[in-house]
Amino acid sequence: MEDDLASTRLLDAAERLFYAEGVQAVGMDRIRAESGVPLKRLYRLYPAKADLVAAYLDRRDVRWTASLTAHVDAAPADPRARLAAAFDWLAAWFSEPGFRGCAFVNAFGELGYADAPVLAIVRRHKAALRALLGGLVDDLVRDAGAPPARAEDLADQLMLLVEGAIAVAALRPGPAPAHNAHKAADALVDAALSA
Amino acid sequence: MEDDLASTRLLDAAERLFYAEGVQAVGMDRIRAESGVPLKRLYRLYPAKADLVAAYLDRRDVRWTASLTAHVDAAPADPRARLAAAFDWLAAWFSEPGFRGCAFVNAFGELGYADAPVLAIVRRHKAALRALLGGLVDDLVRDAGAPPARAEDLADQLMLLVEGAIAVAALRPGPAPAHNAHKAADALVDAALSA
DNA sequence: TGCGCTAGAGAACGATCGTTCTCTACGGTA
DNA sequence: TACCGTAGAGAACGATCGTTCTCTAGCGCA
Numbered sequence: 001m002e003d004d005l006a007s008t009r010l011l012d013a014a015e016r017l018f019y020a021e022g023v024q025a026v027g028m029d030r031i032r033a034e035s036g037v038p039l040k041r042l043y044r045l046y047p048a049k050a051d052l053v054a055a056y057l058d059r060r061d062v063r064w065t066a067s068l069t070a071h072v073d074a075a076p077a078d079p080r081a082r083l084a085a086a087f088d089w090l091a092a093w094f095s096e097p098g099f100r101g102c103a104f105v106n107a108f109g110e111l112g113y114a115d116a117p118v119l120a121i122v123r124r125h126k127a128a129l130r131a132l133l134g135g136l137v138d139d140l141v142r143d144a145g146a147p148p149a150r151a152e153d154l155a156d157q158l159m160l161l162v163e164g165a166i167a168v169a170a171l172r173p174g175p176a177p178a179h180n181a182h183k184a185a186d187a188l189v190d191a192a193l194s195a
Numbered sequence: 196m197e198d199d200l201a202s203t204r205l206l207d208a209a210e211r212l213f214y215a216e217g218v219q220a221v222g223m224d225r226i227r228a229e230s231g232v233p234l235k236r237l238y239r240l241y242p243a244k245a246d247l248v249a250a251y252l253d254r255r256d257v258r259w260t261a262s263l264t265a266h267v268d269a270a271p272a273d274p275r276a277r278l279a280a281a282f283d284w285l286a287a288w289f290s291e292p293g294f295r296g297c298a299f300v301n302a303f304g305e306l307g308y309a310d311a312p313v314l315a316i317v318r319r320h321k322a323a324l325r326a327l328l329g330g331l332v333d334d335l336v337r338d339a340g341a342p343p344a345r346a347e348d349l350a351d352q353l354m355l356l357v358e359g360a361i362a363v364a365a366l367r368p369g370p371a372p373a374h375n376a377h378k379a380a381d382a383l384v385d386a387a388l389s390a
Numbered sequence: 391t392g393c394g395c396t397a398g399a400g401a402a403c404g405a406t407c408g409t410t411c412t413c414t415a416c417g418g419t420a
Numbered sequence: 421t422a423c424c425g426t427a428g429a430g431a432a433c434g435a436t437c438g439t440t441c442t443c444t445a446g447c448g449c450a
Contacts, residue, residue: 020307022219022304024305027436029437029438039439040397047439048438049437049439106304106305109300110219110304110305122366123366161352161356163358163359164362168321170300171317181352187383188379191382222406233429234409234410234428235428
């Protein structure tokens, strides 16, 4: 099927344009022009713009989460090193050219509660990130032999640091927010494990 | 001048609609209808939609920052109590009906780097918040007689917690992210002041 | 070679956007 | 009372949006 190739090119163009300029600011004709996929095929693959937006966020969610997970899993088994790997990954992401914050936060900010499918994808994306951080915290408390009582709170707090770093970096790209968040995370972990 | 009253009604309608549904999703005619201000007067007061958007964000910035500042200043002089007051204020904000995250983050996510005036207002808004947190941290280190070396890093980290709490609460409104951020902030302050 | 089906290119459609223009009605001044 | 300037109501304009339709050219198959 040549549809696969066309679909890839469409999602590539959609991701580049939607992320850089916002969903509503980019028309379907821009996506046709940048992807090289004829409008007819575009509408056969994605019957409405909302479908293309959902597919863009879906694919980005899968790739983003897989990339972060792979980078964490490639780190040494030491839980602290795994935590550090997560923040290193963030620092690299914040430094990429064209970085403009979290695509899911941006989409929600733009579309709000009106677009239910987008809202569901955003919630799922954030739940996956929270689950990944929860796994890191579980490793930390198990490794330290600490009681798992405060694990949920600690994971929630790491989530706040990660989300905060993304939000701050969106307005001023660069690795600094990730490094600061890492230092704060280490301090919070120290406090939680010593209690 | 009746223009003042019309301007207030316009900004009220603009704020309600832009914040709830996004800037691009709301047309000028919706604002005319909800404000009751005729289109002609609207365009005399704000010659283009971009001007109305900037005025909406400007007014919201002033009110938001003043409200948070007033709440912090109304707290007991104890620096820890002032810090707690800031997070209490956030918890109340997150619980307001219609809360949908930070209007400035949402506007930037929607309009991106294309709209320079909006970008400037967003940066200024975040700089004011960061300055307010910096003041709280200065009080803390002075009160504890600690060296002010790590004050900047600590303020940056409180900023991450606040931004993270806003981002998390945007998707699931309620006071919990503020309470978690407060606990994390206290732990970070403890660690910084004991070092 | 002739035929039917599909796909591509892009015009066209209706809706809606931001913005401007027209027309009418009214209020202040002589 | 007659007049003029302004303001309100809303139609109108050009642009652009998402989406569909038209037309033509090329391919597989008898």
